[in-house]
Amino acid sequence: xxxxxxxxxxxxxxxxxxxxxxxxxxxxxxxxxxxxxxxxxxxxxxxxxxxxxxxxxxxxxxxxxxxxxxxxxxxxxxxxxxxxxxxxxxxxxxxxxxxxxxxxxxxxxxxxxxxxxxxxxxxxxxxxxxxxxxxxxxxxxxxxxxxxxxxxxxxxxxxxxxxxxxxxxxxxxxxxxxxxxxxxxxxxxxxxxxxxxxxxxxxxxxxxxxxxxxxxxxxxxxxxxxxxxxxxxxxxxxxxxxxxxxxxxxxxxxxxxxxxxxxxxxxxxxxxxxxxxxxxxxxxxxxxxxxxxxxxxxxxxxxxxxxxxx
Amino acid sequence: xxxxxxxxxxxxxxxxxxxxxxxxxxxxxxxxxxxxxxxxxxxxxxxxxxxxxxxxxxxxxxxxxxxxxxxxxxxxxxxxxxxxxxxxxxxxxxxxxxxxxxxxxxxxxxxxxxxxxxxxxxxxxxxxxxxxxxxxxxxxxxxxxxxxxxxxxxxxxxxxxxxxxxxxxxxxxxxxxxxxxxxxxxxxxxxxxxxxxxxxxxxxxxxxxxxxxxxxxxxxxxxxxxxxxxxxxxxxxxxxxxxxxxxxxxxxxxxxxxxxxxxxxxxxxxxxxxxxxxxxxxxxxxxxxxxxxxxxxxxxxxxxxxxxxxxxxxxxxxxxx
Amino acid sequence: xxxxxxxxxxxxxxxxxxxxxxxxxxxxxxxxxxxxxxxxxxxxxxxxxxxxxxxxxxxxxxxxxxxxxxxxxxxxxxxxxxxxxxxxxxxxxxxxxxxxxxxxxxxxxxxxxxxxxxxxxxxxxxxxxxxxxxxxxxxxxxxxxxxxxxxxxxxxxxxxxxxxxxxxxxxxxxxxxxxxxxxxxxxxxxxxxxxxxxxxxxxxxxxxxxxxxxxxxxxxxxxxxxxxxxxxxxxxxxxxxxxxxxxxxxxxxxxxxxxxxxxxxxxxxxxxxxxxxxxxxxxxxxxxxxxxxxxxxxxxxxxxxxxxxxxxxxxxxxxxxxxxxxxxxxxxxxxxxxxx
Numbered sequence: 002x003x004x005x006x007x008x009x010x011x012x013x014x015x016x017x018x019x020x021x022x023x024x025x026x027x028x029x030x031x032x033x034x035x036x037x038x039x040x041x042x043x044x045x046x047x048x049x050x051x052x053x054x055x056x057x058x059x060x061x062x063x064x065x066x067x068x069x070x071x072x073x074x075x076x077x078x079x080x081x082x083x084x085x086x087x088x089x090x091x092x093x094x095x096x097x098x099x100x101x102x103x104x105x106x107x108x109x110x111x112x113x114x115x116x117x118x119x120x121x122x123x124x125x126x127x128x129x130x131x132x133x134x135x136x137x138x139x140x141x142x143x144x145x146x147x148x149x150x151x152x153x154x155x156x157x158x159x160x161x162x163x164x165x166x167x168x169x170x171x172x173x174x175x176x177x178x179x180x181x182x183x184x185x186x187x188x189x190x191x192x193x194x195x196x197x198x199x200x201x202x203x204x205x206x207x208x209x210x211x212x213x214x215x216x217x218x219x220x221x222x223x224x225x226x227x228x229x230x231x232x233x234x235x236x237x238x239x240x241x242x243x244x245x246x247x248x249x250x251x252x253x254x255x256x257x258x259x260x261x262x263x264x265x266x267x268x269x270x271x272x273x274x275x276x277x278x279x280x281x282x283x284x285x286x287x288x289x290x291x292x293x294x295x296x297x298x299x300x301x302x303x304x305x306x307x308x309x310x311x
Numbered sequence: 312x313x314x315x316x317x318x319x320x321x322x323x324x325x326x327x328x329x330x331x332x333x334x335x336x337x338x339x340x341x342x343x344x345x346x347x348x349x350x351x352x353x354x355x356x357x358x359x360x361x362x363x364x365x366x367x368x369x370x371x372x373x374x375x376x377x378x379x380x381x382x383x384x385x386x387x388x389x390x391x392x393x394x395x396x397x398x399x400x401x402x403x404x405x406x407x408x409x410x411x412x413x414x415x416x417x418x419x420x421x422x423x424x425x426x427x428x429x430x431x432x433x434x435x436x437x438x439x440x441x442x443x444x445x446x447x448x449x450x451x452x453x454x455x456x457x458x459x460x461x462x463x464x465x466x467x468x469x470x471x472x473x474x475x476x477x478x479x480x481x482x483x484x485x486x487x488x489x490x491x492x493x494x495x496x497x498x499x500x501x502x503x504x505x506x507x508x509x510x511x512x513x514x515x516x517x518x519x520x521x522x523x524x525x526x527x528x529x530x531x532x533x534x535x536x537x538x539x540x541x542x543x544x545x546x547x548x549x550x551x552x553x554x555x556x557x558x559x560x561x562x563x564x565x566x567x568x569x570x571x572x573x574x575x576x577x578x579x580x581x582x583x584x585x586x587x588x589x590x591x592x593x594x595x596x597x598x599x600x601x602x603x604x605x606x607x608x609x610x611x612x613x614x615x616x617x618x619x620x621x622x623x624x625x626x627x628x629x630x631x632x
Numbered sequence: 633x634x635x636x637x638x639x640x641x642x643x644x645x646x647x648x649x650x651x652x653x654x655x656x657x658x659x660x661x662x663x664x665x666x667x668x669x670x671x672x673x674x675x676x677x678x679x680x681x682x683x684x685x686x687x688x689x690x691x692x693x694x695x696x697x698x699x700x701x702x703x704x705x706x707x708x709x710x711x712x713x714x715x716x717x718x719x720x721x722x723x724x725x726x727x728x729x730x731x732x733x734x735x736x737x738x739x740x741x742x743x744x745x746x747x748x749x750x751x752x753x754x755x756x757x758x759x760x761x762x763x764x765x766x767x768x769x770x771x772x773x774x775x776x777x778x779x780x781x782x783x784x785x786x787x788x789x790x791x792x793x794x795x796x797x798x799x800x801x802x803x804x805x806x807x808x809x810x811x812x813x814x815x816x817x818x819x820x821x822x823x824x825x826x827x828x829x830x831x832x833x834x835x836x837x838x839x840x841x842x843x844x845x846x847x848x849x850x851x852x853x854x855x856x857x858x859x860x861x862x863x864x865x866x867x868x869x870x871x872x873x874x875x876x877x878x879x880x881x882x883x884x885x886x887x888x889x890x891x892x893x894x895x896x897x898x899x900x901x902x903x904x905x906x907x908x909x910x911x912x913x914x915x916x917x918x919x920x921x922x923x924x925x926x927x928x929x930x931x932x933x934x935x936x937x938x939x940x941x942x943x944x945x946x947x948x949x950x951x952x953x954x955x956x957x958x959x960x961x962x963x964x965x966x967x968x969x970x971x972x
Binding site: 150 | 470471474475476477478479480482483484486487559563566567570571572573586589590598601605608609610612613616617620
Binding site for chain 3: 202203204206207208209210211212213214215217221222225226299300301
């Protein structure tokens with residue numbers, strides 16, 4: 002198990018390094034980035050940039066200084082917001098984005114699993130068809146379309162919910178709904194198909210042959226096995242939620258990291274783009290790493306497998 | 312007259328006597344013919360098509376996509392307006408006989424722009440699927456065929472690429488390359504082929520196993536028959552399904568990027584751009600500007616998803632009875 | 633005369649499955665009796681309905697596709713064919729237990745052996761965790777698993793195939809059932825392990841006096857442990873008798889064919905003869921004897937009318953027209969046999 006974790010950990014470091022390097026190389030290639038000759042209008046900003054990115058040194062030195070800044074978690078100044086560093090933006094925006102993201106993924110997980118299990122238990126019944134139609138719709142309607150529809154119908158037209166921003170629980174409902182529906186649909190479909198597969202297994206029949214009640218068979222014997230595939234896609238889902246926050250925060254005017262990121266893209270604020278991309282990537286890769294370990298703990302077979310190999 | 316067999320099958324000793332003695336002569340077996348299963352065995356593709364055809368939702372998706380393709384080609388020519396024509400006197404006109412889907416804030420015809428957006432979406436989706444397919448087949452094919460160390464190294468690369476956050480990489484690339492149709496497709500495929508490569512590699516490994524079976528001559532079927540009956544169905548099925556499901560992912564990505572301002576640029580239209588432009592209409596009530604792009608993007612993704620699901624069911628050999 | 637110790641009596645059991653292609657008549661009028669402490673084997677090719685029969689007793693046929701369309705299953709004075717789900721739950725694992733074919737898939741990979749062994753008795757008999765584990769240890773000793781205390785905490789993947797099947801048997805026996813249904817219990821195992829498991833069945837039967845229904849396609853397995861044998865074909869029992877009767881005086885051509893297709897140590901130099909052809913399509917089963925198309929002795933009547941029962945002894949019967957006095961006796965010695 003320790004070997005397995007160690008291997009995954011190295012993989013994680015490697016991936017983060019690749020992303021960081023890729024970002025550096027790409028940023029060096031475009032005009033308007035701090036690495037190019039082009040100067041910014043603001044003297045103070047330019048000075049900050051030069052200091053942070055060691056612009057008077059050769060590229061290789063810049064590269065190592067850049068790697069060091071990533072390791073020390075210091076992403077440098079913003080071009081368009083002279084008073085802020087990337088770290089300031091992260092500190093301000095990330096907690097809000099994280100709140101939105103965590104609520105959404107929890108909602109998506111619970112509702113998706115519930116929907117998938119019910120559909121599987123009522124296989125080919127009315128509820129199954131209904132749940133799966135909802136799920137395909139959920140996958141097909143892009144989150145930004147759903148978000149605008151929700152605002153238009155539930156906020157502007159009927160006034161049940163506030164239109165935008167992130168203040169009270171009431172403010173959180175629509176953004177969460179818009180962000181969670183897609184992942185929920187994916188989880189529901191996956192849960193259903195893996196549940197259907199598990200339900201045909203001999204050990205389920207065996208559990209029924211013991212005289213266990215249907216609820217016990219489903220919860221104790223089927224659910225844990227059926228949720229294994231769901232655990233494996235958690236990383237991908239998290240990535241979806243994270244990129245989803247870009248548009249959701251833009252539409253609902255939520256002052257989170259996603260909105261700063263989109264702003265930085267539109268304004269070509271390269272240090273912010275660089276810093277945020279690396280930060281987001283590292284975050285996601287770390288999440289994937291955690292998911293891998295969680296999977297190893299949940300499935301007793303993995304442990305032995307890896308030990309045998311090692 | 313001979314007694315009817317139905318009556319005779321009600322087992323009673325009395326009935327036994329009703330059976331003519333003549334019936335106790337040996338039966339002339341007309342050998343093979345009778346033993347074989349009666350239901351006709353259809354070719355794999357025909358069978359798959361029959362199963363797909365009976366899946367009404369998938370067929371509805373297919374028909375929708377055919378119509379959409381038709382409109383994407385001819386739709387923009389059905390009106391006197393071009394994508395970028397601005398009739399400033401007719402800003403934000405609701406749908407009418409002149410403007411079938413209304414106009415936007417610059418007086419551009421939403422009908423024309425919608426079908427132009429369909430072109431972009433379908434083009435991006437299909438190109439992404441084809442390029443993924445080409446790279447995936449090449450990479451996965453070599454990896455699976457060579458096997459051993461080469462396979463190991465190539466799969467490690469895939470594993471790392473798989474760990475990269477897809478949309479973030481795409482956004483980064485677009486920031487650098489500048490937004491345009493070709494850069495979008497490039498950015499989408501640069502990491503998108505990984506999934507296809509994995510599937511192709513798995514299929515190639517399977518093919519190799521088939522060759523083993525063949526080499527050991529453990530069954531006497533002809534090679535062409537094995538390829539036709541076993542290999543193609545088993546290998547092409549998952550690949551076709553993967554391609555069908557790549558299309559909506561790419562369409563979504565294009566719309567998403569356009570919505571963020573990283574996609575197709577004005578004056579050209581894409582559904583993502585139109586939806587982004589229409590954000591202000593949430594308050595102004597010009598619903599048609601949001602409705603048409605939003606509806607068609609959702610319907611298109613829905614159609615591809617249900618078609619992909621349908622194909623999966625129709626092509627999965629495990630489900631064959 | 634009805635024996636007092638009869639514990640299971642199946643009469644005219646019909647089971648159908650509705651599929652996209654139509655209705656499959658998997659079991660078509662099965663009669664079956666089982667007495668305390670005996671082993672009854674149901675033998676037949678795959679798809680003949682033997683597993684469906686076994687699953688019907690447990691009421692574990694997949695619903696809603698499959699259903700018992702007719703017949704009775706009398707067990708301890710109760711008709712299982714009409715029992716409620718709740719009644720069945722109190723019978724499963726307590727009065728009747730079941731063992732499945734593949735021990736690799738019959739155990740839940742994510743739960744410990746201890747949990748899987750004890751959950752049945754804990755539910756039915758309200759035992760404490762400690763008492764239940766004590767029982768589990770006894771059972772593991774009975775089925776021959778060393779170090780039971782440590783093994784309880786382990787997961788299925790840490791056991792070999794043979795050991796897993798022993799665990800499955802232990803799970804089946806822990807509720808002290810009167811009837812044990814074993815569906816192909818040795819098919820997925822190595823030959824040496826098979827022998828061990830079969831011996832285990834004999835030991836268990838001696839110690840617990842449990843009645844066993846053994847479902848198998850392997851006549852070798854049957855020869856070792858069965859007291860009586862039912863031969864099933866295309867959803868019907870076409871011949872039934874004691875082990876000796878079936879092995880030494882088989883009446884039905886299908887039974888004879890089965891016997892000729894297995895290797896025997898006592899008859900040297902004899903060729904193994906496969907039975908040509910495939911069983912009939914159970915979407916539309918034949919009106920007459922289902923074996924007609926493959927039978928070397930087939931007569932016109934076989935195709936038209938289902939055979940009357942030929943009953944040479946009280947314990948032995950076969951559904952076959954060859955024993956009608958009007959049948960040509962030469963038919964019994966077809967060319968195929970003469971040639972060998």
